[in-house]
Amino acid sequence: MFEFDAEKITELVDTHAIPFAIDLLMALVIYIVGKLVVGVVINVLGKLLSRSKYDDMLVDFLKAIAKAFLMLFVIVASLNQLGVDTTSLVAILGAAGLAIGLSLQGSLQNFAAGVMLLVFRPFKAGDFVEAGGAAGVVKSISIFTTIMTTGDNKEVIIPNGAIYGGNITNYSAKETRRVDMVVGIGYDSDLKRAKEVLQEIADADDRILKEPAVTIAVAELADSSVNFVVRPWTATANFWAVKFDFNEQVKLRFDQEGIAIPFPQMDVHVHKNQE
Structure with a gap:
């Protein structure tokens, strides 16, 4: 029959159960305290990142990464207290991380680029x-x-x-933008009057800034036209509206002033053979 040996049980408890219970209790203390400390550190990190005016998505991501790494250290410390050999565990995690990194090179490149875009x-x-x-x-x-x-x-x-x-x-980085346009007139048209009309159109548009002043100058004596460059400055939000309206006003005013706007044309000469 089974004999109850109090001394052996006491020895077993003293040599194994009590030390294991103490180690287990210490491991739980390390985990709980470590988790609380990690929470405090993450909150402080979040406040510092928020003051730096980083994007909320980047702040949340960095907090998640930091929390994962810190909790990994807490878990490793807890396992060490229980006597678990964590060297092999760290090696396995490192190998797994390397394998995952090699298989997700494209995604990691996009991830790194996303972090840089959110930071800079x-x-x-x-x-x-x-x-x-x-x-x-x-x-x-x-x-x-x-x-x-x-x-x-x-x-x-x-x-x-x-x-x-x-x-x-x-295109939205600056508050103002320059509108670059080219306006051509015929060689028979009054060049000085054309320049005055262009200036009048620019002066009549309140969206065009006075400073920097609009640039109106003869840029090219082309094959069939005299080309002006017209470069007014305006608020970025008004860029396209100013460009479209200016072109419309140029056509209307040039028609009123009798200033010709050249257009491509082809002369066809027909030679009749005489037999």
């Missing part, structure tokens, strides 16, 4: 930009992709790697 902010939501082979108004910027809306209301989703790896033109 070459553009923001609402800006009209040309980047990644597309042009449109930026709708949103995520970690992996940027979504734009084109002028004809098409939605374009562009990988961030394609954007950050090329040129970025932000």
Whole structure:
């Protein structure tokens, strides 16, 4: 029959159960205290990042990454307290991370580019930009992709790697823009009067800034026309409206003043053979 040996049980409890219980309790304390400390650190980090005026999406992402790394250290410390050999665990996690990184090179490139876009902010939501082979108004910027809306209301989703790896033109970055136009008149037209009319059109448009002053100058004596460059400055939001209205006024005023606007034409000469 089974004999109850109090001494052996006491020895077993003293040598194994109690130390294990103490280690388990300490591991739980390390985990709980570590989790609380990580929470405090993450909150402080979030406040610091928010004061730096980083994008909310980037702040949340950086907080999540920092929390994951810190909690990993807490878990490793807890397992060490239980006597678990964490060296092999760290090695396995490192190998798994390397394998995942190699299999997701394209995604990681887009991820890194997304972080850079959110940190350096070459553009923001609402800006009209040309980047990644597309042009449109930026709708949103995520970690992996940027979504734009084109002028004809098409939605374009562009990988961030394609954007950050090329040129970025932000048409909304500055408060003012220069409108570059070319206006041609015929060689028989009054050049000085044409220049005066162009100046009058610019002066009559309140959207055109007085400073910097509009540039109106003869740029080229072309094959069939004398070409003026007209370069007024206006608020960025008025760019297209000023350009379209100015061209319309040029046609109307030139017609009133009898100033000819050349257009391409072809002369065809027919030679009749006489037999």
